[in-house]
Amino acid sequence: MAENECSGAGHQAPTLTAAPLSPIPRETWEGCSVLLDINDGDRLVFARLSPAATLKIGNKKCSLGPLMGCPFGALFRVENGPGGPYLARCSPSTSAASNNSMQESEKGNTTENNRDNRLLIDNNTAQNLSSNDIDTMRKEGATGDEIIEALIANSSTFGKKTVYSQEKYKRKKQKKYAPKVLLRRPSARSICETYFKKFPARTGFLRVDTLSLLLCMANVGAHSDVLVVDMIGGILTGAVAERLGGTGYVCSISFGATPYPSDIVRMFNFSNEVRSRIVQIPFSDLCKSHESLESSETLLNVKESSTLAESSSYKNSIAISAEPINQELDLMEDQPVSNEEMLTFPANSEPNPLSSNSCSTYTIDCKHENNASITHEPVTKGRRPPPEIVDWWKTNGFSSLIVAAPESDVGTIVQELLPLLSYSAPFAIYHQYLQPLATSMHRLQNSKMAINLQISEPWLREYQVLPSRTHPLMQMSCFGGYMLSGIKICNSDTCEK
């Protein structure tokens, strides 16, 4: 097909402008941060790749070495080898393969169509193979698939199940005997989703659609100077930096001397250029007058009480950052959960289907002996912006503001920070509770500092789309937080020069 043909008359075919260096790395490298998705999201682990890094699955330790230099999106399977279990690259079993086999058996045998579960009795006697039999098979070097085939052959009820039920059975056995590891690229989307699924308290329960809204409402894009209050581990700072792509600045402000923990930023695999745009500064440095200094102290006091709660939940992430970066940041268990988190949220928001299994003492162990070969970034201790930039911000204002301070007095924060914005600059405030946002919105309306004020609650529902089985997922997140958005206006008193 000739390249330049297209329908419609008289229009030039588009020409691909010289492709710039792709901003998205498509393959892993030594030292890069990765997200490992084990068994279709049952377990999610952040890791840093190195020849000596390992991943524990069940009670086996596999080296992560084979994952280096592989494309993101590659799939691996735990195989049994002479030197122990190892991760082997395998081709993704796309859903089409299983769908096709199901559709064919549907068309073929009408008796299979009429199956249902009326005769299936759940009394644990269906399987003839014992766990000893299976262990023997393993020692003899049987592959995961072979074990699964054997289980199916020895099941007295398998043949009586519906086609869909058989697929479900197969997948369940696969998870146990032939676990899959999917190599995923950390991005704002995948990192936010992972934390929301496994340890939401650390990111202030920020759901991915809410994060997306914040970024758009605050008009985050190249050359923006985005002022950010990030008390949720750094996910917001990282997401903004990702969208800035190496221009503009994301200025993370703290009300107090120490910047808020932002370890999550390190998971993004940012280039030096992008990372250089992430700066931290105490609020007092941005104040223009003495009044503002006093109020920042008030804010400090207000925050003292909430800082205790915060610091306990962030203790874990701080502890992690003190250790060499090659440690895995496993999100599921083995991290002491702070009291605050235990009280307010169920310890396991998602039922772990493997928790009842004997080999499910999944302890993540990624320590390795040799640290010398690892390249690691220094723990960012709040890179300060150059003074000329700070002066520029004081003169011109920030182009937008995003606040994610789930446990703080959001109304006061907004009042203090709005003067630092340019005129007609948008802002977006994220909070878990409606009342503080309502109060803040009302105050802003009365003080005439902002217009287009809106409190929104995002709603997100996921669907399962399968032939004859399309419906919303059984489990749903029904709360992703609230967002107050608006645009700062030029108050006639302060505006005219």
Added chain:
Amino acid sequence: MLSIDPSKRSSLERRICDGDLVIVYERHDKVKAVRVQNGSDFQNRFGVFKHSDWIGKPFGTKVLSNKGGFVHLLAPTPELWTLVLSHRTQILYLADISFVISYLEVVPGCVVLESGTGSGSLTTSLARAVAPSGHVYTFDFHEQRASLAREDFERNGMSSLITVTVRDIQGEGFPDEFCGAADSVFLDLPQPWLALPSVRRMLKQDGVLCSFSPCIEQVQRSCEVLGADFTDIRTFEVLLRSYEVREERMIGTEGVQDSPVGSLPRKRRQCISRDVNNDSKEITTTTSTIIARPCRETRGHTGYLTFARLACS
């Protein structure tokens, strides 16, 4: 509209100039795009506003009409543009747009393919996401709509980031020159499954596709075809619920008898009736409080968003 030109970015120092695009804000649901022209004026129910009064003022200013009414002049952003642009087709709104851009993992420098262009609502936000070094190649089979979109992008200073082409993607697929060049692809087509084989060739490995379809049958058909070469297939619905916030006076009575603490909140303007019977020991108190509740009506459905990644070979 976008801050590609650092000298034009939002700033306390920046002033409205002749030829600038401003967003005239009357109310949250009454917003209009106006190109400033010295000598012209803008009229609405509040009166006549002279453009010459606007020139030299900062964005975000309140300006007055000849009758003393006022509006605010805002700097354009892709979000405001979505609210003011002329609808030649049904458009995507903020909830879908923001989710799509995040889920497609669009960052500066990316190459994004889009079909159809429609009224350019999503295209504008995509351009912001890929700026300054990336590009959006957008295709529409309707020649007139493609022209109008191209003009919009030109006038808004985004033509260096967006290329509009007339092409029937369902019938012909994307042009071969984009093979393996796209980081992300977005489809808003009546029969997206027809374009999927082409999308497969366009995407880089692990690249992300999004297909927006109003009907579930379209989603089912698309997912069946996606199964062949794509993985991580997920379908979502996204909506936004707004809240209204009011200050209310709650009328409470404390009395000898057990009376309820407060009656239903009444509007501020209503008179507070006094209890005429002075012998009773009832005291009427009023407190003012901020209350919030969801808005009663909202968009119930726009479309299903199906995302998928190109599987590794």
